[in-house]
Amino acid sequence: MRFFYLQVLKWPSCQLELTTPKRPHRIPYLLSPSEVRRIIEHADNPKYAMMLALCYACGLRVSELVALQVSHIHGEAGYCQVVQAKGQKDRQVPLPDTTLRMLRGYWSAFRPVSWLFTGRDPERPLCIDSVQKYYRKTRLKAGISGSGGIHGLRHAFAT
Template identity: 35%
Template sequence: MVSVSINPQPKETTMASALRTKFENYMIVQRKAPKTREACLLYVKGIANYFNQSPEKLNSEQIQDYLAYLITERKLAWRTCNVAFCALQCFYCKFLKRSSLEVNIPPRPRQRKLPEIFSKTEVASLIENAKDLRHRALLMMVYGSGLRVSEVVRLKAKDIDSERMLVRVEQSKGGKDRYTLLSQKALEVLRLYFRFYNPSTYLFVGKEKNEPMPIGTAQKMYTYAKEKAGLTKGLGIHTLRHYAESRTMPIS
């Protein structure tokens, strides 16, 4: 019998599962939003893979080099680089409790482009070209109430207050609840929508009746209507929000 020497597997040099679990549990206890936790894990894993080394062993100079790589080679937008910076600060300063982390990113560029917005005629054309009543109701809620796409897909039937003409938005950006106005035209479309679709839990559902509509589906509804209307300006469904941002009120 020939004996075969089997070399042990090399230790994992990137973000080990045990460290990842501890960091994720720390963020859960700190009540970090799911998207914040996702971003933190993404960039900590990114720096570990970049240096092919466990992130807890990296020093300030290496962290600064990684941020420089994101800016100069990956050419990420300042906002994205700032997310990476905050994610690494959370990991090293708060989770690992390092007090001497000397890392920074350049200040935000002063240049800022105004968002492309539709005229009233273009908005009317976009909504008119929605595929069906469900599409039209969703687009009118985004437009009339200034909702983010992540908010409109999580709306529940009970969130529509037709007596006070308000829409309750739970756990919006920053984990805060707020009220926003319900337009009369949106209410009229919603009444038709309730009559035909009779939503019970979520206002707009996906394939499963008890689950909210996926964000990608809502985005496709907007893209379909925009193309049918022959509109070229505006990027995503977020474009419709620019009409109603000043008509919201936080819940005290």
């Protein structure tokens, strides 16, 4: 309404006291540990299985996941460095032993050079959309319905 009066009708002196209705706060569906395990087990691509496991074990956002470089993994110290995350903040995230073992196996198999997860072009990181699409496909294959995306792994990590 405000836009209509100010921009379309060009009534700059119009003082509208409009209150916008509050949006209902929707509680996200939380995946159980067994559901997360099923999703990771149904990932038939080892690279994507590693990504899903890392996303859950470290509570990473998908943008943080695809931005990981080999140099960000500090295996001996047991942490993963997340660089320029949301809000342009860096942070260190503990790496559980099981995830670190999986990462070492992944590294042995794929030998990433710069980016930890690449697409067809090894010089560029994997696209966020690819990870999200694979997650949805794998979630359905695991028999877990719902409309939640890969961010659900982050929510499951936090609970």
